[in-house]
Amino acid sequence: MAPSAAHRRRERSILMPVSPNAPAVSLRSVAITFGSKVGGYTAVQHIDLTASPGEFIAIVGPTGCGKSTLLNASAGLLKPSDGEVEIFGAPLHGLNGRAGYLFQQDALMPWKTALQNVAVALEPKGVSRKEAEAKARDWLRRVGLAAFVDRYPHMLSGGQRKRVALAQMLIRDPEILLMDEPFGPLDAQTRQIMGNLLLDLWAANRKAVLFVTHDLEEAIALADRVVVMSAGPAAGIIGEFPVPLSRPRDIAEVRLEPAFHHIHKEIWTSLRTEVQKAYAQGEGAS
């Protein structure tokens, strides 16, 4: 692959050492039960997962296996019924202030323009409105929406809304990125473009990423490590696979490499039985 401008930029960016010993996210024997502790629905249990700073982890699994539940636990939106969540070595209480969250559904405030939506993310940090708007403008330019700053979400396409949400998350410069099938509702082409955009932005400033997806190819193309979950209820992690593909990657091109096929086959072997199990439980388990 010819060295591109993006390539050179990535080589320049050096991983910032953030308290070297503590993982960015650490889930230890986490279980999450909805409803009463006895007789409730256990979504996940015995989850042990660590994400180092700067590491891109993709979590795959059949529908309804509780992938999003893990993200919500890491975000502090959900309290695990058992086990511990540690963020950079400190136990998590309440919301995880060091994490940004990219939701699957539209989460932008529909009554704010793209610019206002991104700028408002800096208000909790005490940034002045003028400075926030200048930064928001810059971020919207970086996600390719310079011409759409004054549009309201309903005037943007699904992919454009995701770009705004991405800028809204990244402008706060969170140390951990939690993404819940963020490109799920988009068409295949837009997903590729968004995937490359994400990799570009991430390479320029590496954060720990937990990226949930049901698309194995997307997971391999993006991540350093792919975590496979079993079918729910009481889903667990059944395998972790390092992805030995070099960076920088192009989402479309990387799929043509022999190593990609190799790892894909390896992961799919373990994932297939779980997917079949999930289907056997009835299609409704989504």
Added chain:
Amino acid sequence: MNRLKLILLQVAVGLGFLLLWHVLTAYPILAPTRQTQFFFSTPLDVLTRVWKEFASGEIWRHLWITLVETILAFAFGAGGGILFGFLFARRELLAAVFDPYIKAANALPRVVLAPIFALWFGLGIWSKVALGFTLVFFIVFFNVYQGVREVSPVVLANARMLGMNERQLLRHVYWPSALTWMFSSLHTSVGFALVGAVVGEYLGSSAGLGYKIHEAESVFDVTGVFAGMVILSIFVILIDFVVTLIERRLLVWRPAPSTNGQG
């Protein structure tokens, strides 16, 4: 069907109605004209009276009074509705405790309060404002309550993940959401503010459109009653038009119902 044809048909319906009215009251078809004209007046008389009212300038004072009452009733009703809607939506216990009383108060036909308000606030504008208030308050209250309760959980979770505290959530999420619901009922609530004003005037006052109609009725001046109704209709249409303009300005972020949302 194109727009011109539609307008022509709409005008035809209006003219047809006026013609029918004219023919039935100008010629002794159903009853002697003296009798029909006493009960139904004639379209020409009514229009002439409307014209005279405006030309003499006599009506402006009454319109102004009714307008002031309507605006005050709306302002107080909306203010109270927003305040209590927010409070109840954010305080579960309050909402639960007061639920039966609010339902009971809302079920009460507000007209029966008019005599009480006349007693409390006199025959001036404030008794009418109070009546309009009781009508507007509940509409706005229920809408704001709903608006705060039904904030999209994803938008809320996202805002919280952005680090917003309770005050910032109120300002950026709950408040705009509640306002959306309130504005969606803006036509209804402004309409009810006007109903409160006119009914209040009708039941006891010395000025306003309701008073004009009541005055005409009490001397069996059917022409005056109809003229008052016509003026009231024009007044309502104008107010509704202004409300539509305000609504369009405030809800600019909302998708228009007929266009597709692709930018």
